[in-house]
Amino acid sequence: MSLAVQFFTYGTGDALRAVHVERPTPGPGQVRLAVRAAGVNPFDWKVLAGRMRERMPLDLPAGLGTDVAGVVDAVGDGVTEFGVGDEVFGTSLTPSFAHSALADPAKLAAKPATVSWAVAGSVAVAGGTASAVLDRLKVGDGETVLIHAAAGGVGTFAVQLAVARGARVIGTARERNHGLLRGLGAVPVTYGEGLVERVRAVAPDGVDAVLDASGRGEIPDSVELAGGPSRVLTIVAFDAADTGIQIHTGSPLGTPVLQELSDLIQKGHLHVPIARTYGLTEAPAALDASRAGQVSGKIVILPE
Structure with a gap:
């Protein structure tokens, strides 16, 4: 038994x-x-x-x-x-x-x-999801990506994987988690009213892509900051499909992705x-x- x-x-x-x-x-x-x-x-x-x-x-x-x-x-x-x-x-x-x-x-x-x-x-789940959504968003070297709930399970992986790809990361989180995000390589901003202004203060031209792992109603602000919905993706706000953003509901996960995550951990690029x-x-x-x-x-x- x-x-x-x-x-x-x-x-x-x-x-x-x-x-x-x-x-x-x-x-x-x-x-x-x-x-x-x-x-x-x-x-x-x-x-x-x-x-x-x-x-x-x-x-x-x-x-x-x-x-x-x-x-x-x-x-x-x-x-x-x-x-x-x-x-x-x-x-x-x-x-x-x-x-x-x-x-x-x-x-x-x-x-x-x-x-x-x-x-x-x-x-596996959080790391595999983060890898898959960054692929879907086509986040690459020199781009700026905004990640909502950046201190959460998927968020902490997504921040580090995006940084490893050469992207600049802005992460939303409660103020008590800002130190964590800085340590992971992100520029932290606080949730709530005035989010667009706070993001533009550190990214005057907006952002190239947005990952929503929060579901706290940031989709309209995200679309505005990204200049449209095509490179905005959510893993939680499944009722936002009519906004034209991408909805991610699952991540095909196999040994190659797991090995990639393992290698990054061993090299110190993923905490x-x-x-x-x-x-x-x-x-x-x-x-x-x-x-x-x-x-x-x-x-x-x-x-x-």
Whole structure:
């Protein structure tokens, strides 16, 4: 038997229970991981709250978690990429807030010995999303990009990846996170009324592209600053499609992207701030902390 976090009704963290379940058996082309770390993403608490029921109906009880890092402890038929004992990170096929999870080797990469479990378990979803949206926005050397919620999970990755591409980054965040953003290479500005004026004070000609990871109503200001909607993209404001901006709902993620992120971490070009770690039985508090949105950096569940 193995321990896993499940919810039997939709709600907040109080709906979660750590229960004993059978360890999953890997099928052909799958591996099983002994989970060492599982990053918490906003998607997780949204699923728990029932916000994704129409797009992703579930049979309850159900589990949570997609980010994962762990040790391969079983392999299915036909798997040649990894063997038992290999340390890996990426995304899981089954919920990762658990002691055991199944994964597709094509969505994993080898975990470097110099990268902590907490960091490795936090990279795939946020880092993969950031890489994909910067590709869609065609952010390149010498351009200026505005990133909303720049101190958040996706935001911190997007800031650093854009800087690595040679872009100048302006990031919106609460004032208490401005020091973090400066440390990541961004010029911080504060949310709220007067945003356009504050951005123009540091970028008089506006910006080339905008990534909205906030969803706090910045789309009109973003379109104005970018000179039109074509290079404005949101990962949260799905009701803004009629404005002509780009809507990003998913990121095809594979080993090459994970390897790229891993290389940047090892070279010191990508820092993954860890806000706090929780044990598996503390998952309710972890999900509630993510939902409150008051942390800067990643929240991670460490099952052991």
